[in-house]
Amino acid sequence: MIDLHCHLLPGLDDGPDTLEESLALCRRAVEDGITHSVVTPHVHPGRYANDARNIAPAVALLREALAAEDIPLALGFSGEVRISPEILPMVQSGLVPFHGEWEGRRVMLLEFPHSHLPPGSDKLVRWLLQRDIIPLIAHPERNKDVMRDLARLHEFVQLGCLFQVTAGALAGRFGEVAEQRAREIVTAGWATVLASDAHNLGARPPVLSEGLAVAVDLLGEPAARALVQENPWRIVASQFRGAE
Numbered sequence: 001m002i003d004l005h006c007h008l009l010p011g012l013d014d015g016p017d018t019l020e021e022s023l024a025l026c027r028r029a030v031e032d033g034i035t036h037s038v039v040t041p042h043v044h045p046g047r048y049a050n051d052a053r054n055i056a057p058a059v060a061l062l063r064e065a066l067a068a069e070d071i072p073l074a075l076g077f078s079g080e081v082r083i084s085p086e087i088l089p090m091v092q093s094g095l096v097p098f099h100g101e102w103e104g105r106r107v108m109l110l111e112f113p114h115s116h117l118p119p120g121s122d123k124l125v126r127w128l129l130q131r132d133i134i135p136l137i138a139h140p141e142r143n144k145d146v147m148r149d150l151a152r153l154h155e156f157v158q159l160g161c162l163f164q165v166t167a168g169a170l171a172g173r174f175g176e177v178a179e180q181r182a183r184e185i186v187t188a189g190w191a192t193v194l195a196s197d198a199h200n201l202g203a204r205p206p207v208l209s210e211g212l213a214v215a216v217d218l219l220g221e222p223a224a225r226a227l228v229q230e231n232p233w234r235i236v237a238s239q240f241r242g243a244e
């Protein structure tokens with residue numbers, strides 16, 4: 001399986017603090033059947049000052065450690081970009097990392113604040129689309145506005161956004177409302193991928209299998225498998241070509 005959203009790099013955000021913790025997360029991912037992880041440190045100006053310049057060398061260090069420990073996990077990288085006006089100049093100066101491409105557009109993992117959908121979010125999405133960047137919206141099932149009213153997602157569906165549902169939310173790790181929303185988003189056919197959004201071995205582990213099992217119940221085996229294999233691979237394959 002391919003995990004497109006996880007925090008596995010040490011010391012860059014609220015994921016693992018040490019290399020040992022990172023390696024433990026990577027081992028857990030492999031145990032779960034994950035072969036490729038695209039690490040996505042928070043890119044959140046004012047909170048986590050990450051961008052393409054510091055993420056790439058951190059990935060290189062973790063890849064070396066994985067090789068030294070014989071842990072068979074291929075790493076790609078991108079970022080989880082918090083929606084804000086500050087990201088516009090970052091996009092224009094090439095500092096925002098992308099996952100890869102979907103139908104000729106670059107894919108950006110875009111995060112709304114959990115508290116609400118900020119006014120003007122649709123404008124920012126349109127601005128990105130005009131630049132051939134397609135947002136992959138992170139964990140919509142945990143946004144408070146969406147938890148109150150699923151219909152708040154409609155305009156983003158109509159704009160053509162992709163959606164990343166968190167596997168653990170489908171499995172009930174984030175409470176009943178998030179679980180219900182996750183099930184609705186998957187059943188509606190809006191989910192493009194399931195991802196772990198892993199941060200630690202406790203409440204937020206690098207595990208896709210439990211969410212996949214729920215998706216199989218909802219969609220059947222082939223459509224559920226597409227959420228953890230075909231679709232994520234379609235987005236990120238370019239990062240791994242030549243590395244295998």
Ligand SMILES: [Fe+2]
Pocket residue numbers: 005006007080197
């Ligand atoms: Fe995340």
